[in-house]
Amino acid sequence: MNISDPISLFKQWLDEASQHQAIADATAMCLATAQKDGQPSSRMVLLKGVDARGFCFYTNMESAKAKALQANPRAALCFYWAPMGRQVRIEGLVEQVTPTEADAYFESRPRESRIGAWASKQSQPLVSRTHLLEQVLAQTLQFEGGEVPRPDFWSGWRVVPSMIEFWQEGHFRLHDRDVYRRTDVAWEHSKLYP
Numbered sequence: 001m002n003i004s005d006p007i008s009l010f011k012q013w014l015d016e017a018s019q020h021q022a023i024a025d026a027t028a029m030c031l032a033t034a035q036k037d038g039q040p041s042s043r044m045v046l047l048k049g050v051d052a053r054g055f056c057f058y059t060n061m062e063s064a065k066a067k068a069l070q071a072n073p074r075a076a077l078c079f080y081w082a083p084m085g086r087q088v089r090i091e092g093l094v095e096q097v098t099p100t101e102a103d104a105y106f107e108s109r110p111r112e113s114r115i116g117a118w119a120s121k122q123s124q125p126l127v128s129r130t131h132l133l134e135q136v137l138a139q140t141l142q143f144e145g146g147e148v149p150r151p152d153f154w155s156g157w158r159v160v161p162s163m164i165e166f167w168q169e170g171h172f173r174l175h176d177r178d179v180y181r182r183t184d185v186a187w188e189h190s191k192l193y194p
């Protein structure tokens with residue numbers, strides 16, 4: 001295990017999970033947020049980029065998660081790759097990705113998904129599924145024959161890690177836990193009892 005750079009180690013584990021036949025989507029991760037009053041909330045999102053700066057996902061900026069992150073810019077992520085007996089936990093502050101980064105990812109999505117982004121008022125009450133489909137149709141007609149630009153209300157967040165923990169399942173519950181905490185100059189590594 002490379003104990004000096006947890007981002008490289010994460011990329012290695014993600015690559016291995018992505019190549020594993022029994023793992024449908026290695027980029028699926030649980031995102032936990034907390035409102036200002038401390039009430040936590042979690043849901044799955046997809047990892048769409050990772051580098052030394054952090055871990056990115058994309059969403060509607062008026063969704064419940066985005067409102068929580070605006071009020072309290074801290075998040076936790078959790079990956080679980082069951083067939084490999086591996087879990088990775090990440091904690092840190094969040095920042096919004098740049099408009100250029102958001103544009104680049106939005107443009108890479110299928111046209112139907114881009115139209116869907118315009119049609120969905122994510123996390124708001126919906127009268128009926130029919131209403132949603134009507135909105136999709138309306139947006140499809142609106143953009144017919146043209147490009148589908150990124151809505152202002154759709155962008156991404158980067159979780160800037162201050163802590164990353166790698167958990168590897170062991171026999172008889174003697175799991176391996178490697179924790180990395182970011183200091184001003186480097187990552188500090190330690191091990192934890194399982």
Ligand SMILES: Cc1cc2nc3c(=O)[nH]c(=O)nc-3n(C[C@H](O)[C@H](O)[C@H](O)COP(=O)(O)O)c2cc1C
Pocket residue numbers: 028041043044045046047057058059060063064065066122123
């Ligand atoms: C595997 C999986 C991946 C998902 N990926 C995303 C994603 O990348 N972005 C997103 O906004 N919602 C994603 N969702 C939907 C979220 O889990 C959630 O329902 C939605 O974002 C609304 O959450 P909120 O009301 O807490 O903001 C995904 C759901 C699943 C099950």
